[in-house]
Amino acid sequence: MQVCNCNDVEYDEIKDAVAKHGSDIEIIKEETSAGTACECCLEEDCDMVDLPLPLAIKKAVEELA
Ligand code: FES
Numbered sequence: 001m002q003v004c005n006c007n008d009v010e011y012d013e014i015k016d017a018v019a020k021h022g023s024d025i026e027i028i029k030e031e032t033s034a035g036t037a038c039e040c041c042l043e044e045d046c047d048m049v050d051l052p053l054p055l056a057i058k059k060a061v062e063e064l065a
Pocket of ligand 1 (some may be wrong): 005007036037042
């Protein structure tokens, strides 16, 4: 499931980063490069990706709880 099209970041990478570093979006951006180019995937309604970054972080937090 793709989270960031520009930097080709998949949901599993986001989940790993959340497991290691927590849910702070700035830290997740730094760790994974997601959301650091066009920034579309920072918006929940971005249609370039399967699961935009804020929603991916939410899902990861839920799955890791
Ligand atoms: S889709 Fe993530 S920065 Fe462009």
